[in-house]
Amino acid sequence: MKQIKSFQINHDTLTEGLYISRTDGNVITYDLRFVRPNTPPFLEVAAMHTIEHLFATYVRSSAYEEKIIYFGPMGCRTGFYFLTCGMTHEEVILLTQETLSFIADFTGHIPGATKIECGNYLEHDLEKAREYAAGQLKILRDWTVDQLIYPV
Numbered sequence: 001m002k003q004i005k006s007f008q009i010n011h012d013t014l015t016e017g018l019y020i021s022r023t024d025g026n027v028i029t030y031d032l033r034f035v036r037p038n039t040p041p042f043l044e045v046a047a048m049h050t051i052e053h054l055f056a057t058y059v060r061s062s063a064y065e066e067k068i069i070y071f072g073p074m075g076c077r078t079g080f081y082f083l084t085c086g087m088t089h090e091e092v093i094l095l096t097q098e099t100l101s102f103i104a105d106f107t108g109h110i111p112g113a114t115k116i117e118c119g120n121y122l123e124h125d126l127e128k129a130r131e132y133a134a135g136q137l138k139i140l141r142d143w144t145v146d147q148l149i150y151p152v
Contacts, residue, residue, distance in 0.1 A: 005021065005022050006021060006022075006031075009021075009031075009150055010150075010151075010152065011037035011038060012037075012038075013151045013152060014033060014036065014037050014150065014151060015033070015036050015151060016033050016034060016035065016036060016136070016139050017033055017139060017140065017143065017147060018030055018031070018032050018033070018092075018093065018096060018140055018143055018147070018148060019031040019033065019148055019149065019150050020089075020148045020149065020150075021081065026085045026086060027069055027083055027084070027085045028083070028084055028085070028087075028089075028092075029081055029082070029083050030081070030082040030083070030084070030092060030096075030148075031079060031081065031150075032079050032080045032081070032082050032096065032136070033078055033079040034078060034079045034080075034132055034135070034136050035077070035078040035079065036078070037076065037078050042076070042077035042078060043073075043077045043078065043079070043132060044077075044125060044128055045077070045123065046123045046124055046125035046128065047125040047128035047129040047131075047132055048073045048077065048080075048129075049073075049120065049123055049124055049125075050110055050113075050124045050125055050126050050128075050129035051073075051080070051103060051129045051132060051133065052071065052072060052073055052080070053110050053111055053112050053113060053118075053124070054099075054102070054103045054106055054110065054111065054129065054133075055071050055080070055082075055099050055103065056068075056071045056072075057111040057112065058098075058099045058102050058103070059071060059082075059095060059099055062095060062098075062099075064084070064087055064091065064095060067084050067085050067086045067087050068083075068084060069083035069084060069085055070082070070083040071083070082096070089145045089148055090145060093140070093143050093144075093145070093148075096140060097137065097140055097141070097143075100133045100134075100136050100137040100140065101133075101137055103129060103130060103133035104130050104133040104134040104137055105130075106126065106129075106130060110124055110126060
């Protein structure tokens, strides 16, 4: 079998940040890396689930809602994939920063977290999600387009 693009990244040199993972036509996949690979502790599942709900809801409610393709967790529990279409890299960086700020300050009911709306509605951790988002926001506070390239 062919080795997929995400397995071709040197995970020994990869650090926390926001990177362009791949480009498929007009769709760009961003790697939103919260944890340095292979360096526990990894993201807790309940907090990742909450980040997924809050991040996806926020970006799909933004001015870019028609340009959001997907936001979801990485199986390795080190971050998330964020797919967009028709956005500039600057817009993605700014939207990611705004969204992380929203999550870090969020209080109230997690969108889509009822039994009818979610397949695992009992597994959420808002406080840990807020903590993770605040930490990632510090990393991305001054992020630039030049930093979107994976480190070698």
